[in-house]
Amino acid sequence: MKRFALALLLLPAIGMAAAPLELGLTIKDHQFSPAELKVPAGRKVRLVVSNLDSTPEEFESHQLNREKVIAGNAKSAIYLGPLTPGRYAFIGEFHENTARGVIVVE
């Protein structure tokens, strides 16, 4: 019975929500473009990262609590948020010196 109640409690947490806002981010020559993305607060975002370099990159942000390897010449999606207003920095971990960007939520 308790287990059943717990399952019910978790039910609304699974899947289904309003369509997320889709944003594109490109990696070329180990740099992000655009380096600054504007996102409205409280909205879920589907970030589609296209890596135009032939080498892999790891999208990483401690502030966004996200981490994902994007293979060379490949495209991948990362879901973010909903986020509260602020600046969220992200880096490409494999080329930390050049691959830097920020998501501005307002």
Add this chain to the structure above:
Amino acid sequence: MFGSALIVFRETLEAALLIGIIAAATRGLSRRTLWLAVGIGAGLAGSLVVAGLTETIAQMAEGTGQELFNATVLGVAVLMLGWHNIWMATHGREMAAHARSVGNAVKSGEREMSALAILIALAVLREGSETALFLYGIAAGDGTASGVSMLSGGLLGLLAGIVAGWVLYAGLTRIPLRHFFTVTSGLILFLAAGLAGQMARLLIQSDLIRPLASPLWDSSPLLPMDSALGNLLHLLAGYEARPSGMQVLFYGLTFLVILLGMRFSRARTLQPN
């Protein structure tokens, strides 16, 4: 060179620490070293396969195949760690009492080791495939002097990761037997809960489950994730500076279920027949 050493070190560390803890926790089990080697070998071979398939995996499930794959790997790892701890709650004490495994314990110890070999293979597979990708990127990239320097940096990082795992192992084996199982079980309990939290993050990142409150708290000013201590605590105990509510829920439930399993299994063996 230093940069690539650091990246490979970070990728290697998680698997190395896990292997260090498991190797220590299974001291005295029959043919342990062989099983550990099998696990590491299978994991390395698997890493190359997964690294080669990265693009294919990534394109699956509308670009979130990588998360689903890694979440599955983590889920299996959590189950195996949990099972190990519950198994150890009864047999560990037995083994400590007899100083080595005898009779039935040898058989079930063998089964236990084969399951742990799978666990180690999965840990190596997950971190190893990312390391292989990174090193492949360097090798395929410039191919010049800087490429060679970065590649040797990568190997240095790999070596440093292995040393860290070995240091943890050596440290753990110095703990007196009386406290030994408590310490290793405790470490594995936190490790399993941490992996469950990471699994939740991947499922959130691929939009399969909701984050609930996100973040539930923010302790990054106190203990940032990119500090040495924050990173170590993240690897060993699943520390997150900005966790979502769902991650904390996964963490807490896993912790509780394994702990109760250990208590229950211990209580059963302590009952007189």
